Amino acid sequence: MSADSLKDEIQNSQDKHEEDIPRSSPFDFVIKQFQGKRSSLGKRKEQPSDIKKFFRSFDFGKSEGKDRNEIEETELNNSGSDDQIEKQDLSVEDGLSHLISEVESPSGEQRFNQFMQKLGKDASSKNLDLNNCALSAADVTELASLLPFLPELEEISLSWNSCVGGTLKALTVHLHHVNQLKVLRLNSCRLTAEDVTSLGEAFEIVPQLEELDLSWNSNIGGKLSLLTKKLQEGCKLKILKITDCNLTAKDGESLAEILNVIPNLEVLDLSINKHIGCSMKVIAQDLKNVPGLKELNLHMCGLKHDSLQGLDTALQHLPQLRKLDISCNKEIGGGFKDSTAHLASLKNLEVLDLHQCCVTEEDVANLSQVIPLLSSLQELNLSSNKNIGVSSEPLLGRLRFLPKLKSVAISNCGLGEASLSSLAEAALHLPELEILDLSWNKCVGGNLKLLLGALKLATKIQVLRLSSCNLVAEDLALLTLLRQDGHLAQLQKLDLSYNNNASDEGWVVFCQGLAGFKELSELDVSLRPSSCRDCGTWFSDLLAALTKLPALADLGMQRWVLSESQRKRLECFNQDNKRNIRFDC
Numbered sequence: 369m370s371a372d373s374l375k376d377e378i379q380n381s382q383d384k385h386e387e388d389i390p391r392s393s394p395f396d397f398v399i400k401q402f403q404g405k406r407s408s409l410g411k412r413k414e415q416p417s418d419i420k421k422f423f424r425s426f427d428f429g430k431s432e433g434k435d436r437n438e439i440e441e442t443e444l445n446n447s448g449s450d451d452q453i454e455k456q457d458l459s460v461e462d463g464l465s466h467l468i469s470e471v472e473s474p475s476g477e478q479r480f481n482q483f484m485q486k487l488g489k490d491a492s493s494k495n496l497d498l499n500n501c502a503l504s505a506a507d508v509t510e511l512a513s514l515l516p517f518l519p520e521l522e523e524i525s526l527s528w529n530s531c532v533g534g535t536l537k538a539l540t541v542h543l544h545h546v547n548q549l550k551v552l553r554l555n556s557c558r559l560t561a562e563d564v565t566s567l568g569e570a571f572e573i574v575p576q577l578e579e580l581d582l583s584w585n586s587n588i589g590g591k592l593s594l595l596t597k598k599l600q601e602g603c604k605l606k607i608l609k610i611t612d613c614n615l616t617a618k619d620g621e622s623l624a625e626i627l628n629v630i631p632n633l634e635v636l637d638l639s640i641n642k643h644i645g646c647s648m649k650v651i652a653q654d655l656k657n658v659p660g661l662k663e664l665n666l667h668m669c670g671l672k673h674d675s676l677q678g679l680d681t682a683l684q685h686l687p688q689l690r691k692l693d694i695s696c697n698k699e700i701g702g703g704f705k706d707s708t709a710h711l712a713s714l715k716n717l718e719v720l721d722l723h724q725c726c727v728t729e730e731d732v733a734n735l736s737q738v739i740p741l742l743s744s745l746q747e748l749n750l751s752s753n754k755n756i757g758v759s760s761e762p763l764l765g766r767l768r769f770l771p772k773l774k775s776v777a778i779s780n781c782g783l784g785e786a787s788l789s790s791l792a793e794a795a796l797h798l799p800e801l802e803i804l805d806l807s808w809n810k811c812v813g814g815n816l817k818l819l820l821g822a823l824k825l826a827t828k829i830q831v832l833r834l835s836s837c838n839l840v841a842e843d844l845a846l847l848t849l850l851r852q853d854g855h856l857a858q859l860q861k862l863d864l865s866y867n868n869n870a871s872d873e874g875w876v877v878f879c880q881g882l883a884g885f886k887e888l889s890e891l892d893v894s895l896r897p898s899s900c901r902d903c904g905t906w907f908s909d910l911l912a913a914l915t916k917l918p919a920l921a922d923l924g925m926q927r928w929v930l931s932e933s934q935r936k937r938l939e940c941f942n943q944d945n946k947r948n949i950r951f952d953c
Contacts, residue, residue, distance in 0.1 A: 374929060377557065383763055386889045387668045425649040428460055431457075442731075452578065461867075463722045476516065476517030477516065477517060478513050479514060479517070480517055480518065480685045483510060483511070483514060487501045487503075487507070487850055488501070489501065493518060493520050493521065494520055494521060494522045494523065495521075495522065495523040495525075496518070496521060496523060496524045496525065497523075497525050498511075498524075498525060498526050498529065498813075499525050499526070499527045499528055499529075499553075499561045500527070500528040500529065501529060502529065502531075503526065503529040503531055503625060504531050505531055505534075505535045507531075508532060508535045508536075508538055508539055509535070509538050511539065511849075512538045512539045512541070512542045513542075515542040515543070515545040515546055516545045517541075517548065517656065517766060518545070518546055518771065519545065519548070520548060521548065521549060522548055522549060522550045522551065522735060523549075523551040523552075523553075524546075524549065524552050524553070525551070525553040526553065526554055526557060527553050527554060527555035527556060527581070527846065528555060528556045528557075529555065529556075529557055530556070530557065530558045530933075531558075531583040532554065532557035532558070532559070532563075532566045533557050533558030533559050533560055533563060533585075533587075533870075534558075534560050534562065534563065535563075536557075536559065536562075536563035536566055537562060537563070537566035540566045540567060540570040540913055541566075541570075543570045543573050543574050544573040545936070547573060547574060547575065547576065548576055549574045549576060550576050550577060550578045550579065550603075551577075551579040552574075552577060552580055552581070553579070553581040554567075554581065554582055554585070555581055555582070555583045555584050555585075555586040556583070556585065556850070557585060558585065558587065559582065559587055559588060560587055561587065561591045561594060564588060564591050564592075564594045564595050564867055565594045565595075567595055568594055568595040568596075568597065568598030568599075570894065571597060571598050571599055571600065571603070572600060575604065575689060576604060577603075577604065577870055578604055578605060578607065578614075578882060579604060579605075579606060579607035579608075580605060580607070580608055580609070581607070581609040581789055582609065582610050582613060583609050583611035583612060583613065583614050583637070584611060584613070585613050586613060586614040587614075587616050588613040588614065588615070588619075588642075589614030589616055589619065589640060589643075590614075590616050590618065590619065591619075591625060592610075592613075592615060592619035592622045593618070593619070593622040596622045596623060596625065596626040597622075597626075599626045599629050600629060601629045602629070603629050603630045603632075605630045605632065605633060606632050606633060606634045606635065606694055607633075607634060607635040608630070608633060608635065608636055608637070609635070609637040610637065610638055610641070611637055611638070611640055611641075611665075612639070612640035613641060613678070614641065614643075615638065615641040615643065615644045616643050616644070617643060617644065617646040617647040617907065618647075619641075619644065620644045620646070620647025620650060620651055621647050621650055623638075623651060624647070624650045624651045624653070624654040624902070625654075627651075627655065627657045627658055628654065628657040629656040630658065631658060631659075631660070632658075632660060633658040633660070633661055634660055634661060634662045634663065634688075635661075635662060635680070636658070636661060636662040636663070636664055636665070636867075637663070637665040637720075638665065638666055638669055638709065639665045639666065639667035639668060639669065639693070640667065640668045640669075641668075641669055641670075642668060642669065642670040643668030643670060643746075644669050644670065645669050645672060645675050645697070646670070646677065648666070648669065648675035648678060648679065649674055649675060649677075649678035650670055652675070652678035652679045652681065652682040653678065653682070655682040655685060655686060656682065656685035658686075659685055659686065659687065659688070659727065660688050661686050661688065661689055662688050662689060662690045662691065663690060663691040664686070664693070665691070665693045665694055666679075666690070666693060666694050666697070667693045667694070667695045667697075667721070668695070668696040668697065669694075669697060669900065670697065670699070671694060671697035671699065671700050672697075672700060672703075673699070673700060673702070673703035673706075673707075675700070676694075676700045676703040676704070676707040677703070677706060677707045679707070680707040680708065680709060680710050680711060681693070681710065682710075682889040683710040683711060683714060684710040684713055686714070687709065687713070687714075687715070687716065688716055689714050689716065689717055690716055690717060690718045690719065690720070690744075691717075691718060691719040691721075692714070692717060692720055692721070693719070693721040694721070694722065694725065695721045695722060695723045695724055695725060695749065696723070696724045696725070697725055698725065698726045699726075700725055700726075701725055701726030701727055701728055701731065702726075702728045702730065702731060703731075704727065704730075704731035704734050704735060705730050705731060705733075705734050706736065708734050708737075708738045711738050711742075711904070712737075712738045712741040712742070714742060715743060715744060716734070716744050717742050717743075717745060717906070718744055718745060718747065719746065719747040720739070720742065720743075720745060720748055720749070721747075721749045722735075722749065722750055722753070723749045723750060723751040723752050723753070724751070724753065724756075725753060726753065727753045727755060727756060728755055729755055729758055729759045732755070732758075732759045732760060732762075732763055733757055733759065733762070735763060736762040736763035736766055739766070739767075739770075740761065740766040740767070740769040740770065741769075742770065743769075743770070743772075744772060744774060745770050745772065745773060746772050746774045746775065746800075747773075747774060747775040748767075748770075748773065748775070748776055748777070749775075749777040750778050750781060751777045751778060751779040751780055751781065752779065752780045752781070753781055753806065754780065754781060754782045755782070756778070756781040756782065757781050757782030757783045757784055757787055757809075758782065760778075760781065760783065760787045760790070761786055761787050761790045762790075764778070764787055764790040764791040764794055765790040765791075765793065765794055766794070767791070767794040767795075767798065768793070768796070768797035768798070769797075770798070771797060771798065771799065771800065772800055773798050773800060773801060774800050774801060774802045774803065774828075775801075775802060775803035775804075776791075776795075776798075776801065776803070776804055776805070777803070777805040777842050778791070778805065778806060778809070779806065779807040779808050779809065779833065779835075780806045780807065780808035780809070781809060782809070783806075783809040783811050783812075784811055785815055785818075787811070788806075788809070788811050788812065788815060788819075789818055791819075792818045792819045792821065792822050795819065795822030795825075795826070796821055796822050796825060798822075798826070799825065799826075799827075799828070800828060801826045801829055802828050802829055802830045802831065803827065803829075803830065803831040804826075804829060804831070804832055804833070805831075805833040806833065806834055806837060806838065807833045807834060807835035807836055807863065808835065808836045808837070809837060810836075810837065810838045811869075812837035812838065812839070813837050813839050813840055813843065813869065814838070814840050814842065814843065815839025815845060816834075816839070816842075816843040816844075816846050816847075817842075820846065820850070821860040823850055823855060823856065824850065824853075824855050826855075826856075826860060827855075827857070827858070829856060829858060829859060830858050830859060830861065830887075831859075831860065831861040832856075832859060832861070832862050832863070833861075833863040834862075834863060834864055834867070835863045835864070835865045835866050835867070836865070836866035836867065836896075837867060838867065838869055839867040839869065839870050840869055840870060840871075840874065841866065841871045841873055841874025841877065842874075843870075843874075844864070844870055844874040844875065844877060844878040845877045845878070846882075847862075847878065848877060848880070848881025848882070848884070849881075851881060851884040851885055851886070852881060852884060856885070857886075857887070858887055858918070859885055859887060859888060860887050860889045860890065861888075861889065861890040861891075862885070862888060862890070862891050862892075863890075863892045863927075864891075864892065864893050865892040865893060865894040865895075865924060866894065866895065866896045868895055868896055868901070870898055870907065872904035872906060875893070875904065875906040876904070876905060876906040876909060878906075879906045879909035879912075879913055880909050880911045880913075882910070882913035882917070883912070883913040883916035883917065885917065886917065886918070886919070887919055888919060888920055889919045889920060889921050889922070890921065890922045890923075891898060891920065891922070891924070892921050892922075892923075892924035893924065893925060893928075894924045894925060894926035894927060894928075894952070895925075895926065895927040895928060896927070897927070899927060900927045900928075900929055901927070901928060901929060902928075902929045902931075903925075903928045903929060903930050903931070903934060907930070907934050911937060911938075911941060913944055914941065914945075914947075914949065920949055921948070921949060921950060922949070922950045922952065923949055923950070923951050923952065924952045925951065925952065925953045926952060926953065928953065930953065935953075938951055944951070
């Protein structure tokens with residue numbers, strides 16, 4: 369065999385040997401070191417025994433006893449050292465096992481991230497947003513097990529998860545791990561009596577809680593005391609929302625009893641609880657215990673005259689109130705004549721909602737004396753009070769004294785031409801106006817010119833609603849003329865629906881000038897439900913205008929009948945123009 373052949377054979381043998389050696393993991397080195405120590409330890413423990421036998425075979429004379437003692441002592445010391453080394457090695461082994469276990473098992477943070485990823489949500493150590501995630505009972509249990517890894521958590525939102533109901537206790541027993549929690553939202557979770565009880569018991573372990581939202585849980589009705597009786601003095605709750613929870617008069621009394629232990633309350637929302645009105649007088653008496661209240665929502669709470677009187681008395685103790693909503697309480701109509709004494713004292717009130725309260729002419733007369741005194745008022749809603757129109761001139765005319773008004777809603781109020789004139793004159797003094805809703809007032813049709821001056825000055829107006837106003841071609845032409853003259857530049861939403869009297873010629877003029885409304889995002893020109901009409905020649909002008917309205921996202925055209933070619937053009941519009949307009953036809 370030549371030298372070169374021998375060299376190749378040796379090299380092949382080495383390569384084969386290397387292939388036979390399995391690849392090692394990062395831990396193999398540590399494990400081998402540990403095994404080496406164990407092997408050395410075994411050898412060390414065996415060696416003294418052989419030496420001992422060897423030396424015992426010799427006679428050392430007189431010094432034998434002494435030397436033997438020294439040898440035995442040395443052996444004993446060596447044995448002790450070996451035991452200590454063995455203990456250290458066992459400690460190394462335990463540490464190694466723990467290290468391997470940690471690498472193989474995900475950390476708490478990793479588990480949390482995996483949990484959130486499974487639900488399609490972003491992970492945050494402070495804000496847990498699981499709204500509308502179709503959570504199961506198992507998910508709630510898993511979430512509870514993750515709370516120990518979220519010590520900085522401040523918000524938990526589980527709203528719109530019906531399976532949370534009946535499983536809340538699994539979560540609340542672990543809330544002590546998140547004692548910095550400030551916000552807990554459980555809207556529409558089908559909470560049970562047991563859930564309410566466990567939630568009450570959790571109050572003392574989340575002392576920082578500031579917001580609690582239990583809205584749309586109808587089973588809470590009649591059981592609110594299970595929650596309120598657990599509240600303790602010094603509670604930091606600032607926001608309490610219990611919308612549409614089927615609350616009873618007894619629940620109202622339970623709520624009244626705890627107002628003295630939540631002095632920091634700023635928002636109280638009891639809306640859509642029709643039976644709580646019977647206890648509103650009791651609640652009103654204790655509102656003096658929450659002088660910092662800023663929002664009070666009693667929409668659709670079954671209020672009556674006596675409720676309104678009690679509420680008015682309470683208003684004198686609520687100097688910080690900024691929003692008062694007593695809308696959709698039809699039985700308070702006629703009660704304002706005796707219940708407006710303290711309303712005028714609300715110097716910080718910004719929002720007043722009285723829509724659909726069946727106010728009478730006498731109510732309007734009283735309100736016309738009080739509302740103009742609300743110097744901070746920004747939003748006023750008097751809609752769906754049909755009797756306002758009969759005697760609304762003084763009230764609407766005095767809106768001029770409210771220069772901060774941003775939103776005025778007077779839809780479906782039976783306004784007459786005189787009332788419209790009073791409003792138009794007052795609007796000249798409302799430079800901050802952003803929203804004007806005059807829908808369902810037939811007098812506007814043919815008289816929009818009365819608002820011409822006000823609309824010219826309303827440089828900030830963003831929403832104009834003129835639905836079902838009997839608009840005619842002249843009114844549509846006026847709107848485009850205003851835009852051509854540089855007005856209505858900020859208009860974003862324009863509702864012209866249900867104005868069937870407008871002619872095709874009027875729609876042609878309007879569509880030809882529509883391109884000027886560059887900020888427009890919503891436009892509705894739908895017809896009344898009981899009617900239909902062929903889409904005339906203005907359709908082409910409409911499509912041409914849409915190409916020049918970059919912000920438009922929604923176009924309502926219900927009950928306009930499109931020809932086959934028009935429908936195809938509409939269907940292809942978004943693709944052809946790279947737009948995403950929602951056509952409601």
